[in-house]
C-alpha cells in the first residue's frame with residue numbers, strides 16, 4: 001500500500017476543498033444554505049405544528065440527485081443535464097458550484113463509493129433500489145469527498161431520502177451513512193486496498209475506474225514513454241474537476257484584451273501554461289457570458305486541444321498552403337481555431353462532419369470567422385472524402401471519434417459506460433478515416449491524426465497499421481511540432497521517446513500537463 005495505491009489524496013483534497021469552498025458565503029460549514037432554515041422556519045411557523053413540519057430539502061442537493069437519476073435511469077450525460085436544470089431552478093453562484101461538485105464528484109467516484117457502501121449495506125448493492133443507491137452515493141461523497149461534516153451530510157441526505165424515496169429508506173440511509181462516516185477516507189482506502197485481489201484491482205477500486213481502463217492506461221503510459229506507475233496520479237487527475245480553459249482565437253480575440261474585458265465582467269482569467277492562445281479561469285463568474293465567447297471570437301477549449309491544432313497549423317510544409325480540411329469537425333472547437341489560423345495565412349477551410357446536428361454546431365462555432373475563410377461545412381462521411389477529392393488539401397486534421405479515455409475528468413459518467421467492446425468498431429473507423437485523410441492530402445501535405453484517448457489501440461496501432469499498407473507516407477516529429485507552438489519557457493515533458501513510433505508521436509496527459517490526454521501523430525504524403 002502506498003500513496004499511489006491510495007491514489008486519491010491529492011485529487012480528493014482539491015475536490016474536497018472545492019466542494020467546501022463552493023459552499024462558501026451562502027453555505028455554512030455543514031454544506032447547508034445559510035439563511036435557508038430561518039426562511040423555512042418563518043414559512044412553516046405560521047402555518048404548521050412542529051410535528052407536521054416537513055423539512056424542505058436543499059435545492060442544490062436535490063438538483064444533484066435529479067442529475068444522478070437521469071444519468072442512471074435515462075442514460076443522460078451529466079454535463080448536458082445539469083446546466084439547464086440549474087438554470088430552470090434558478091440555482092446559481094456557489095449553490096450551483098456545490099451542486100456541480102456534488103453531482104460530478106459522486107459520478108466520478110461512484111466505483112469507490114459503491115465498494116464502501118457494499119461494506120455498510122446488509123444486502124448486495126444490486127438489490128438496493130437505484131433511487132436509494134443514488135442517495136447513498138451522494139451522501140458518501142459529502143462525507144468522504146467534500147468534507148461536509150458527517151452529521152450535516154447525514155442529516156441533509158436523510159432529508160433528501162425522505163423527500164424523494166420515502167421514510168423507510170430514509171432510516172436505512174441514516175444508518176448506512178453513519179457507518180460510512182465512522183471510518184475516515186484513508187481508512188476506507190486502506191481497507192479496500194487490503195481486500196483487493198491484486199494491485200491493479202486495488203488501484204481500480206480506490207481510484208474509481210473500471211479495471212480494464214486502469215490496465216489500458218498503464219499500458220498507454222508505458223507505450224508512450226512514461227512509467228506505468230504514474231497511473232495512480234493519472235487516476236487522481238481523472239477524479240479532479242478540470243479548470244475551465246478558454247481559447248482566444250487568433251485574429252479574432254487578443255488574449256490580453258480578453259483578460260481585461262473579463263476582469264470588467266468579474267471573470268478572472270490567467271494566461272494558460274502551455275498554449276499561447278489559452279486563458280484559464282482563475283476566479284469570478286462563468287466566462288460563458290463574456291461578449292467574446294458569446295460571439296465565438298473565443299470559446300471554451302482544453303489547452304491540449306489547442307496545442308495539437310496549433311501544431312498542425314505550424315507543421316513545416318513546402319509549397320502551397322492554401323486549403324485546409326477538418327475531416328471530423330463536430331462540434332467545431334478545433335475547426336474554429338483552425339479557421340482563425342487559416343485566415344491569418346490566407347488559407348481556406350473545409351469542415352466536414354457526418355452528423356447533421358453536429359455540422360450545425362460547427363457552423364455556429366465558426367460564425368466569427370471572416371467571410372471567405374470557411375469554404376464549406378460539409379455534412380458527409382469522412383471516409384468517402386479522400387476518394388471524392390484526392391490530393392485536394394495541404395493540411396488535414398483527423399480528430400477521430402474515440403473512446404474519450406483521455407477526457408474522463410470532464411465526462412463524469414463515461415468511464416462507467418464505456419466497455420472494451422467499443423474499441424473494435426471505433427478502431428476500424430479510425431483506420432478508415434485516417435486512410436481517407438491520406439488520400440485527401442496532396443503530396444508534400446501534412447495530416448494530423450488526433451485522439452482524446454491515449455489508448456494504444458486507438459493511437460499507435462491505428463497509425464502503424466495504416467502505414468504498414470502504404471509506402472507513400474512518412475511520420476513527422478509531432479513532439480518537436482508541439483514544443484514549437486508551446487509558450488516559450490514552458491516545460492513540455494513528453495516522456496521518453498516511444499520506440500514504436502520512432503520517438504516522434506506526442507502524448508499529453510492530465511496528470512503531467514493539466515490537459516486532456518490528447519494524442520498527436522503528424523504524417524506527410526511523400527508521393
Ligand SMILES: C[S@@+](CC[C@H](N)C(=O)[O-])C[C@H]1O[C@@H](n2cnc3c(N)ncnc32)[C@H](O)[C@@H]1O
Pocket residue numbers: 305327328329330331332333334335352353354355358380381382383399400401402429
Ligand atoms: C472527437 S470528435 C471531433 C471534435 C472536434 N474536432 C472538435 O474539436 O470540436 C469526432 C467527430 O467525428 C464525427 N464522426 C464520426 N464518424 C465520422 C465519419 N465517418 N465522418 C466524419 N465525421 C465522423 C463525430 O460525429 C464527432 O463529431
